[in-house]
Amino acid sequence: MTRPAVMSWSSGKDCTLALHRARQEGALDVVALLSTFNETASRVAIHGTRRAVARAQARALGLPLIEVDLPAPCSNADYEARIGAASLRLKEQGVRDWIFGDLFLEDIRQYREGNLAAQGLSGHFPLWGADTRLLAQEMLDLGLDARIATLDPRLVPRELCGSRYDWAFLDQLPPGVDPCGERGEFHTVVANGPGFAAPLNLRQGETVERSGFVYTDFDLLPSVRQ
Template sequence: MKRLALSWSGGKDGCLALDVLTRQGIEVACLVTTVPAEIGRTFGHGEKMEMIKLQGEALGIPVHFIRCSFEGYTDSFVKDLIELKGQLKITGVAFGDLYFDPHREWGEKVAEAVGIDAIYPLWMEEKDALNGLKTFVDSGYKSTVIRVREDVLDESWLGRDLDDSFLRDIKLEKVCPMGEAGEYHTFVYDGPLFKQRIILEQPEVIELETTKKLEYRKYGLQT
């Protein structure tokens, strides 16, 4: 039986990958999230580690943080997956990437180095990205935009939920509807696999180099 680690940044792609795998009867033994020492936040989304821990608790799946540096990112990923292979008996690692070939090539090389399979449950053609977003919107999961690239999307997108109006409006922008090039990032806070909803309150906008991010000063599991 397949038993996987799932690369997890807290957003819609990882969540949709988890949903697809679960529906296929594949066990996700843990979520793996990279945390570069240089920033002390998750790689890519720049999220607080506490927020990722909340998701793991809400989903009932352990979270494993891969501590790394930008230079040693791949080596740390491989090393930790080897440890998880021994501890949790994982047979593969899954990624939520959609169509960006260099990301897939990297993941496959990492998996090969560990001696496990690389799984891409959402893999599609670029032209199908809008359908991919519609699949998420219709899935029952609740996700909000927490980060935008300032060169392509303005601050007004922050805090928007991925719903029918988001789907309608993102089609009008010159971006990948799924944000595959990092145009926007999301945080999933509820849905079919969540045992508890995550409450997000007191948002504030912070500046991070070329992006703007929504930070929540108050957050926790709904009681």
């Protein structure tokens, strides 16, 4: 018997593949996505994805999107309080399992599992420990269409922001940069991938630098914005 689960949704490639894997494995029934947003900018935390784009992704995947707004700046205490409140509401609805797209950073996994365990919840990591070069290959083989939404210019050339996530991009990464950007070298926004009923029509906007990171804005074309 499958158990209901929520997918932690960053809007990027790793959570897209993790959702696909979880659905294939079949032990969990993903009933919703959950994203955190900077409440001032109305964008997905870290990735900088517009709220409208995240909502469009959820519609394409046929899942409701739970939106958790975070203050800016956001302390660990603020984050844990707001995520904890969302977790409690989900638990009351019978959802005790969370899925994450984390790959290999042990401290992040321990942090997540500790917070979940405190509420009697469980975490699942479908991509954990996999060779990230092979994960990149799998994503591209599945037809995943992702764009580089933000990057750390100390590690990745700033002119690559806004690029399509493909082998041409991967071949330009400096030595030592993880091909999935797991150490924060870059983050993506997905326009299409496994489970999407239809691709998103994204329009690329300006590229700016803020707080030491480079961001490229992606918006929905006006005809599909909601």
